[in-house]
Amino acid sequence: MINNIEELGKHIKLTDDEKAWKEDGENTLPLLISDHIAKMLSNPAIRVQFVPSRKENEDTVGTLDPQCEKENSHSSRLVHRYHNRAAFLVTDRCFAYCRHCFRRRFTGKLTGEAGEEEIRDAAGYIKEHREIKEVLLTGGDIFTLPDSHIDRMLSIFKAECPSVIFRLCTRAVATAPQRFDSALFSVIKKNQTGAPYYLMTQFNHPAELTEESLKAVGGFLELGIPAFNQTVLLKGVNDDEGTLIELSEKLLMNRIKPYYLFQGDLVKGTRHLRVSIERGLEIEKNIRRELSGLGMPQYTADLPEGGGKVILTHDYLIGKDSSSYIFQTPEGEIRHYPL
Ligand SMILES: *Cc1c(COP(=O)(O)O)cnc(C)c1O
Numbered sequence: 618m619i620n621n622i623e624e625l626g627k628h629i630k631l632t633d634d635e636k637a638w639k640e641d642g643e644n645t646l647p648l649l650i651s652d653h654i655a656k657m658l659s660n661p662a663i664r665v666q667f668v669p670s671r672k673e674n675e676d677t678v679g680t681l682d683p684q685c686e687k688e689n690s691h692s693s694r695l696v697h698r699y700h701n702r703a704a705f706l707v708t709d710r711c712f713a714y715c716r717h718c719f720r721r722r723f724t725g726k727l728t729g730e731a732g733e734e735e736i737r738d739a740a741g742y743i744k745e746h747r748e749i750k751e752v753l754l755t756g757g758d759i760f761t762l763p764d765s766h767i768d769r770m771l772s773i774f775k776a777e778c779p780s781v782i783f784r785l786c787t788r789a790v791a792t793a794p795q796r797f798d799s800a801l802f803s804v805i806k807k808n809q810t811g812a813p814y815y816l817m818t819q820f821n822h823p824a825e826l827t828e829e830s831l832k833a834v835g836g837f838l839e840l841g842i843p844a845f846n847q848t849v850l851l852k853g854v855n856d857d858e859g860t861l862i863e864l865s866e867k868l869l870m871n872r873i874k875p876y877y878l879f880q881g882d883l884v885k886g887t888r889h890l891r892v893s894i895e896r897g898l899e900i901e902k903n904i905r906r907e908l909s910g911l912g913m914p915q916y917t918a919d920l921p922e923g924g925g926k927v928i929l930t931h932d933y934l935i936g937k938d939s940s941s942y943i944f945q946t947p948e949g950e951i952r953h954y955p956l
């Protein structure tokens with residue numbers, strides 16, 4: 618584990634921008650790199666995701682909470698922005714902090730994990746709001762918690778809300794795969810009652826799909842928990858078609874469905890990692906030609922000022938005349954579909 622610049626400097630030769638990174642008050646995302654990630658820092662696509670840079674301090678565009686999660690929350694930990702689903706922020710901790718983290722307002726702020734009272738309060742709210750069909754257990758990363766705390770949390774939620782689908786959202790399969798041992802899977806198995814769990818991973822580059830990480834995901838699959846992956850579109854990491862195609866194909870081969878490809882949020886400190894929507898749309902169009910429907914993630918933006926998620930896609934429907942809709946096929950040909 619590496620948690621300061623001096624220590625990091627012993628592992629890799631830092632650039633001037635990296636050396637000049639400074640903690641930045643409210644906007645600071647701590648430096649923390651797990652042992653697993655530390656071994657991979659020679660790969661530039663890994664390095665830029667975890668090694669901080671002065672560029673974070675120089676970003677004046679974004680805000681701390683572009684999704685306005687705070688205003689759409691029942692409590693400091695339960696975000697209820699979409700009527701039929703909610704996100705419970707289990708803890709602010711992760712095994713490694715991603716420099717592109719979109720929840721900087723919360724992540725790594727030493728809030729710690731939810732106590733029993735907060736869990737019971739959230740469970741009560743979810744139970745009362747019967748329109749909530751799915752709850753994301755996120756943060757931070759739930760798997761930074763000790764097994765006994767995960768057990769307590771899942772058993773409370775399962776007792777109170779047996780028909781709610783819980784998503785286990787984790788980047789730890791990529792950053793700390795050794796965490797997923799048989800004791801942890803026993804805890805999950807024990808609490809596998811009622812509605813199913815879904816595993817939501819974040820892999821951004823094919824190099825993150827190490828043998829250890831795939832084994833960790835495999836543990837969930839063996840319990841019958843389906844796995845979906847969310848990727849953040851990041852400059853210098855995956856903003857090219859070849860990388861994203863390879864990532865999707867590798868995910869599919871390992872029974873992980875590519876779910877979202879996220880446009881970078883307007884979070885302060887992440888500007889240098891964002892890709893333009895124009896380029897994103899071009900990438901979306903190009904990879905769709907190479908990937909199957911199963912392999913294709915949905916390119917999605919979470920709009921500023923709490924606008925929520927919208928899907929971005931190249932438009933194949935280009936117009937309408939008096940008798941038909943007009944389409945342009947991916948090959949550039951025109952087709953009419955009667956009104
Ligand atoms: C993204 C998100 C969800 C889940 O949205 P899906 O489109 O169903 O994956 C739920 N709550 C919050 C606050 C979110 O940001």
Ligand code: SF4
Pocket residue numbers: 710711713714715716717718719720724756757758788
């Ligand atoms: S794992 Fe998720 S919450 Fe943690 S730093 Fe990365 S993006 Fe943020």
